Amino acid sequence: MQKVIDKNIKGLNGTVTIPSDKSISHRAVMFASLAKGKSIIKNFSKGQDPLSSLKVCRALGIDAQFSDDLIIYSSGKLSTPITALDCGNSGTTMRLMSGILAGQNFNSVLIGDESLSKRPMKRVIEPLTLMGGEIQSNGYKSPLKVNGKKLHSIDYVSKLASAQVKSCILLAGLYAEGKTTFTEPYISRDHTERMLKYMGANICSDKNTVTIEKSELEGKTIEICGDISSAAYFIAAGLIVPNSKIILKNTGLNPTRTGIIEAALKMGGNVEILDKKTVSGEEVGDIQISYSDLKSCIIEGEIIPRLIDELPVIAVMATQAEGTTVIKDAQDLRNKESDRIKAVVTELQKLGADIEETQDGFIINGKKALKGNAEVETYHDHRLAMSLFVAGLICENPVSINGFEWVDISFPEFDQLFNTLTL
Numbered sequence: 001m002q003k004v005i006d007k008n009i010k011g012l013n014g015t016v017t018i019p020s021d022k023s024i025s026h027r028a029v030m031f032a033s034l035a036k037g038k039s040i041i042k043n044f045s046k047g048q049d050p051l052s053s054l055k056v057c058r059a060l061g062i063d064a065q066f067s068d069d070l071i072i073y074s075s076g077k078l079s080t081p082i083t084a085l086d087c088g089n090s091g092t093t094m095r096l097m098s099g100i101l102a103g104q105n106f107n108s109v110l111i112g113d114e115s116l117s118k119r120p121m122k123r124v125i126e127p128l129t130l131m132g133g134e135i136q137s138n139g140y141k142s143p144l145k146v147n148g149k150k151l152h153s154i155d156y157v158s159k160l161a162s163a164q165v166k167s168c169i170l171l172a173g174l175y176a177e178g179k180t181t182f183t184e185p186y187i188s189r190d191h192t193e194r195m196l197k198y199m200g201a202n203i204c205s206d207k208n209t210v211t212i213e214k215s216e217l218e219g220k221t222i223e224i225c226g227d228i229s230s231a232a233y234f235i236a237a238g239l240i241v242p243n244s245k246i247i248l249k250n251t252g253l254n255p256t257r258t259g260i261i262e263a264a265l266k267m268g269g270n271v272e273i274l275d276k277k278t279v280s281g282e283e284v285g286d287i288q289i290s291y292s293d294l295k296s297c298i299i300e301g302e303i304i305p306r307l308i309d310e311l312p313v314i315a316v317m318a319t320q321a322e323g324t325t326v327i328k329d330a331q332d333l334r335n336k337e338s339d340r341i342k343a344v345v346t347e348l349q350k351l352g353a354d355i356e357e358t359q360d361g362f363i364i365n366g367k368k369a370l371k372g373n374a375e376v377e378t379y380h381d382h383r384l385a386m387s388l389f390v391a392g393l394i395c396e397n398p399v400s401i402n403g404f405e406w407v408d409i410s411f412p413e414f415d416q417l418f419n420t421l422t423l
């Protein structure tokens with residue numbers, strides 16, 4: 001689907017309730033499937049990625065019904081699937097499920113779409129193999145044939161700060177004899193640790209190290225907050241579209257995810273947290289944003305895993321910031337749904353941005369008026385589609401975005417919610 005942005009926008013104004021968090025939705029459906037009893041999941045995401053996790057859990061024999069909420073009944077045990085488990089476009093589904101499946105008493109096969117089949121799986125296959133797991137792959141890419149084995153614990157020190165790798169090992173640790181520990185260079189999102197604890201697992205964290213022991217989970221009610229990664233497009237748009245003032249309700253504010261707010265503040269953005277509370281073990285609040293004169297900054301090191309998915313839209317913000325913004329230590333952006341370093345640079349240059357690719361990030365010279373008058377590509381990548389939409393809002397001429405339907409992977413409500421704000 002092609003989306004044309006030619007609105008001559010005079011500002012964005014109003015209040016939006018941010019839809020459900022994708023990362024937490026994946027975990028909720030998976031962990032409820034592993035837990036004994038009834039779980040009630042409130043505000044489950046309608047994105048295609050979490051729906052892939054739901055589909056995989058159903059193929060493993062789980063009874064999951066939608067009413068207003070997603071209701072899951074489980075005996076705490078999965079059953080042998082009769083078909084390959086289709087993870088669609090979702091790396092989170094494939095990597096977390098590989099950890100769950102490695103310790104089962106049956107074999108299974110995980111498959112994905114064209115983009116997912118190109119993504120690296122060595123990062124999970126290697127540690128799972130050290131735990132006694134047996135995973136056959138296509139040169140460390142999917143399909144993954146997971147032969148269920150009795151697992152043993154490991155002390156794993158990861159070179160990557162990755163919540164998907166961490167979660168995979170912790171989930172395998174749920175089934176392994178002994179204490180499994182996982183250490184990462186910087187802390188990545190910790191939804192797995194929080195939710196497993198809430199559901200009764202024997203798990204504890206100390207700085208960048210998490211320890212888990214073999215545990216049984218119990219069914220719970222889980223209320224999922226809004227996704228700060230979805231809020232990021234409204235934060236960026238509110239900051240760079242003149243005359244804007246937006247309030248974002250019910251946004252997740254887990255400190256392992258709030259790098260985007262810290263980056264926006266560092267750039268001089270008017271961003272304010274209006275109200276903060278804790279829901280189902282996660283911090284949640286309302287965020288107010290208004291148009292700002294942004295300045296450049298350097299984004300590197302420990303903050304990277306806390307804003308990894310927001311870097312494409314931060315690059316868009318940086319085109320409107322006075323000075324040179326440098327983003328580094330983000331080489332794993334090349335392993336996402338697309339090579340996001342190359343894709344962002346290629347497409348923003350088409351719109352007139354002064355942006356250059358480095359091996360591990362971007363260098364962006366602002367403040368630069370974006371001319372637009374171009375056709376841009378999304379590379380089958382939802383975050384590219386939404387970032388280019390935000391860039392399109394400030395272009396002087398129309399922009400056509402090819403493959404805009406990919407937004408449905410995480411944020412099917414995106415277009416409709418933006419339309420409620422335009423003046």
Ligand code: S3P
Nearest residue numbers: 023092161162163164165308309
């Ligand atoms: C995710 C972790 C991140 C992120 C992805 C979702 C998760 O990936 O980019 O969109 O839900 O655990 P990595 O762990 O590969 O950095």
